[in-house]
Amino acid sequence: MARKDMxxxxxxxxxxxxxxxxxxxxxxxxxxxxAMGLPxxxxxxxxxxxxxxxxxxxGKPAGILTLxxxxGKGWVMGFAATQLLQDEWAILLVALAPFLGHLFSPFLKFKGGKGVAxxxxxxxxxxxxxxxLLLVAWIGSVAISRYSSGGALTAFGLFPIIAALARPTGPFILFSLLVTGLIVIKHKGNIERLWKGTESKMGQGRPG
Known part of the structure; x- marks a missing residue:
């Protein structure tokens, strides 16, 4: 049995x-x-x-390190999966795992973040x-609108479309739909504030 098959x-x-x-x-x-003595x-x-x-x-130092x-935790598992596994379903399950861990952290009583990064x-x-492409869409949308949540929703709103055009396999399209769906659900409050015009922009001190 070949190493990758094993x-x-x-x-x-x-x-x-x-x-x-x-x-x-x-x-x-x-x-x-x-670690930095911050709230x-x-x-x-x-x-x-x-x-x-x-x-x-x-501030920026803590924010950038968090980003x-x-x-990084998503990239490490995604990249490792492509190097160690051959089956696309298996690769995408491993890539999905850190995203789910971030959303439902076992270290935070199964609560977590919104999962974009x-x-x-x-x-x-x-x-x-x-x-x-998603990263460029995210950064570009934020640069234009100044809404971090809007940038995330724009990028991942495009994800299933890009997946269907650039990698039209069943597993990857399903992966894109699942990730996008969970991100939209996690941004429900942001979507409501964007609709009402009360969402905070990047650079504003108040939270969004």
Missing amino acids: MDLPGLTALFVLIGYLLGGVPFGVVISK DPRTVGSKNVGFTNVLRVS IGDM TALGSVLGVAPLIGL
């Missing part, structure tokens, strides 16, 4: 999924804020553990060009 055994895939879920559950926003993001601002809230309440940590990291790991 790595596709269900038990090993399940192990990688567990590792990815636990890694995804590490709340870098909380860890970094505490716990769960208690200030929007009370979200992700990059945007940490950036708003604790790197949250994207971790999802971007996972996509960059398994499909770098598609991930770059």
Whole structure:
């Protein structure tokens, strides 16, 4: 049996999924804020553990480190899966695991962030060009609108369309739909505020 075939055994895939879920559950926003002597993001601002809230309440250094940590845990598992596994379903399950861990962290009583940075990291790991397109869409939308949530929703709203055009396989399209659906659900409050015109813009001190 070839080495990669052995790595596709269900038990090993399940192990990688567990590792990815636990890694995804590490709340870098909380860890970094505490390490830097800054407020716990769960208690200030929007009370979200992700990059945007940490950036708003604790400044650029903590925010950027949180972004790197949250994207990194998705990328590590996504990239590792492409190197160690062959089956597309198995690869995408492993890539999905840190995203789910971030949303439902076992270290935060199964609560968590909104998953945008971790999802971007996972996509960059398994499909770098598609991930770059999403990243450009996110950054471009934020640069124009100044809404972090709007940028995230724009990028991942495009994800299933890009997936259907650039990688039209059943597993990847399903992956894109699941990730996008969960991100939209997690941004329900942001969507309501965007509709009402009360959502905070990047650079504003108040939370969004």
